[in-house]
Amino acid sequence: MAIHPLERRWFVVSILLVLVMGLFVLYTAWAAGIHPPSNVEAIDSTRLHLTPEFAEDHLGVERTKDGTVVARIVMARYMVHPQEITLPADTPIVIRAASADVLHGLHVAGTNIGTQVVPGYVSEVRTTIRFDRVAAIGTANPDGSVTVPLFCNEYCGLGHQSMWGRVRVTKP
Amino acid sequence: MSDTAAPRDGLSGVRGLALAHMWVGFALFAVASLLGVYQLFERDHVVRISAELYYQSTTLHGVVQAFVLTTFFIAGFGYAITAASLRRPIRRKGLAWLGFWTMLVGSLVAAVSIAAGKATVLYTFYPPMVAHWTFYVGAALLLVGSLAWTAITIAETVSWKRENPGRPVPLAQFGMTANAILWAWTLVGVVVEVVFQLLPLSLGLTPTIDVGLARALFSWTLHPIVYFWLIPAYVVLYSIVPRAAGGYLFSDEVGRIAFVMLLVIxxxxxxxxxxxxxxxxxxxxxxxxxxxxxxxxxxxxxxxxIAASLETAGRLRGGKGLFGWIGRLPWNEPVALGGILALVALLPGGFGGLVNASYAMDVMVHNTAWITAHFHLILGGTVVTAYFAGAYALWPKLTGRRLSSRGLANAQLWMWFVGLLVLTVPWHWQGLLGMPRRVAYMPYDPAIVDRWTKWNPPMIVGGALMGLSSLLFVWVLFRTHGNPERETDPALHLSETVEPVVHVPAPLNGFAVWNWLLVVLMAASWAYPIGQFFSMTVHKALAWGFR
Incomplete structure (x- = not known):
């Protein structure tokens, strides 16, 4: 074995680099509780309309008794149901989404709302929308709120590009 | 059937085999590159044919570049490296040709299925969307055919080690063997998905599919497949480029450690x-x-x-000082130039990858143009550029003719490299702004779309440069076959190390211990993520077409 001293030193530097990056991720995950959406919650996508949570009447935004804002969304080719939702900025919110057919992705530009929507599972994102971030890229409305698109970002068929809706973000 | 009169390097015994594989890969690569240019035009409305054609083209572009180009190049290049490094022609050539024809038939069946508009499901398949069964049969044949190369590569190493006890397996062959073993492990996920889920679904034998399981199985394959593409590129960097640059490989052992780590991690x-x-x-x-x-x-x-190896070359050529050796590198030598550019492309490509790997931060870039930029830098920038360098090294040896034009070859490499940077820098930025990938048009609110699309013009220029470059590449190779100037030295000389390699420890000369380690690691990392679907309540999804 002939490994040059310079290579040994570089090996140590490389391991330190990787360790530092890994520790950053561990720190944000454990200390700050930042995780990707991972709730592992099964649902029968073929019967969404019969479930208590995702029946058509229950879609959209609800403020629960404890003050949490929950938005329930059904993704189905090539529509987002409901087409527009209103969410308060700088307030903890929960997005719960399910697919009625194929694989979809749900993304709201300018926010941390991003998840795959996989048939058979409920996707849940817990986040807070920052008003300044959406105001920088969205369309301003006369009442002071800002509208940003909510679109499907996973190929779901030949009409994929038409699958989008809107989020109206209000000042807290 | 072995050639008794083969020369000492063995390369002449695999001439037809290596050229046939690589030509199929490169010819389809050029076609698929032009499809990529069309996709940029469609996205920016330079032409506006249809969303359907865009997705169809994206499917074919992805399937060819990720599966067909890579698998054919790796098999052809692998046969050449095995023969050249072990200095003997490969045995079981009949099996190798059987593998070639299986792969070719499979690729064509899948390509026709996509071209006929029956399989617009993108190269990631995306169940519960389902394509025509011919698409999955074609893909399966391509994968099964590639097992001929896998088996031959492993068998050649095993028999060579038996005949040369105690001698180190040449680094290039060690790398290709790591790749063959990696490929066998990699295929398990996608093969199980295709055979047990997608084929029965597409044939109508079952109406539903467990999407979670399918996604887990595809994920099993989706990362190591990138390293299956990458290891041959590293073989070019370790075993061909240092010599082409006029220097020596800095360390053989580090190469072995890298190949083992790529396989295991x-x-x-x-x-x-x-x-x-x-x-x-x-x-x-x-x-x-x-x-x-x-x-x-x-x-x-x-x-x-590799940088240290290039430095030995630059200094041997008279380079002085901390950076003086860089200017003395043989920038007009296509094999060396390709290697250097492939190495440089690894910097932005690897950086993007580390961002994607960052767990929760991935949400910001997931399914955006950032990801497209990342894997175009890795596959196009490092992998394919190293394949170019490998081809420019091998073609004169395989055809017996000198490269038709070094000037054109260098121009081709620069066009590809510059085009790729011009293409991917805007994509990174668009991705950070949230622009989705894999979407034909963007009919969303103009306030946001305009912020994205103002970065489109450079993207189109970059893509067009790459399209031209891929045509030029095929042209240079094609013209080499008819070049009247003969290559005087028919042997492929692999890089020598600064210090000769006499003995390496057994774990860096074989894979038995690493395979056992993999059994443990794979069980630890996948038993639950895959097994959970058999123990939890799972609601299967209905099959859907893509219309």
Whole structure:
């Protein structure tokens, strides 16, 4: 074995680099509780309309008794149901989404709302929308709120590009 | 059937085999590159044919570049490297040709299925969307055919070691053997998905599919497949480029360590492709995220050792000072130039990868143009550029003719490299602004779309440069066959190390211990993420067409 001293030193530097990056991720995950959406919650996508949570009447935004804002969304080719939702900025919110057919992705530009929507599972994102971030890229409305698109970002068929809706973000 | 009169390097015994494989790969590569240019035009409305054609083209572009180009190049290049490094023609050539024809028929069947508009499901398949069964049969044949190369490569190494006890397997062959073993492990996920889920679904034998399981199985394959593409590129960098640059490989052992690490670490980390999927729990994703950081190690080692090898070349050519050797590198030698550019492309490509690996941060870039930029830098920038360099090294040896034009070859490499940077820098930025990938048009609110699309013009210029470059590449290779100037030295000389390699420890000369380690690692990383679908309540999804 002939490994040059310079290579040994570089090996140590490389391991330190990787360790530092890994520790950053561990720190944000454990200390700050930042995780990707991972709730592992099964649902029968073929019967969404019969479930208590995702029946058509229950879609959209609800403020629960404890003050949490929950938005329930059904993704189905090539529509987002409901087409527009209103969410308060700088307030903890929960997005719960399910697919009625194929694989979809749900993304709201300018926010941390991003998840795959996989048939058979409920996707849940817990986040807070920052008003300044959406105001920088969205369309301003006369009442002071800002509208940003909510679109499907996973190929779901030949009409994929038409699958989008809107989020109206209000000042807290 | 072995050639008794083969010369000492064995390369002449695999001439037809290597050229046939690589020509199929490169010819389809050129076609698929032009499809990529069309996709940019469609996205920016330079032409506006239809969303259907865009998705169809994207499917064919992805299938060809990711599966067909890579698999054919790797098999052809692999046969040449095996014969040249072991200095004997390969045995079982009949099996090799059987593999070739199986792969070719499979690729054509899948391509026709896509071209006929029956399989617009993108190269990631995306069940419960289902394509015509011919698409899956074609894909399966391509994969099964590639097993001929896998088996032959492993068998050649085993028999060579038996006949040469105690001698180190040449580094290039060690790398290709690591790749063959990696490929066998990699295929398990996608083959199980295709055989047990997608084929029965597409044939109507079952009406439903467990999408969570399918996504887990595809993730098993989706990360190591990138390293299956990458290891031959590293073989070019370790074993061909240092010599072409006029220098020596800095360290043979580091190459072996890198190949072993690529094999062992790249397999148990595939869950990072489903970071934002709801059906996998956070702890497992975090575990795979940390493994993903570790796979940066072999690449960091390779970057250092190849740069050091190039430095030996620059200094031997009279370069002085801290950076003076860079100017003295043979920039007008296509094989060396390709190697250098492939190495440089690894910097932005690897950086983007580390961002994607960063667990929760991935949400910001998931399914945006950022990802497209990342894997175009890795596959186009490092992998394919190294394949170019490998082809420019091999073609004169395989055809017996000198390269038709070094000037055109250099121009081609620069066009590809510059085009790729011009293409991917805007994509990174668009991705950070949230622009989705894989979408034909963007009819969303203009306030946001305009912020994205103002970066489109450079993207089109970059893509067009790459399209031209791919045509030029095929042209240079094609003209080489008819070049009247003969190549005087028919042997492929692999790089020599600064210090000769006399003995290496057994774990760096074989894979038995690493395979056992992989059994443990794969069980630890995948038993639960895959097994959970058999123990939890799972609601299967109905099959859907893509219309």
């Amino acid at each position: 790249s397999l148990p980390i595939g869950l990072h492709h489903v970071f934002v999927d709801p059906e996998q729990a956070a702890g497992w994703k975090l575990m795979h995220a940390l493994g993903t950081f570790m796979v940066a190690l072999p690449t960091l080692l390779t970057g250092f050792t």
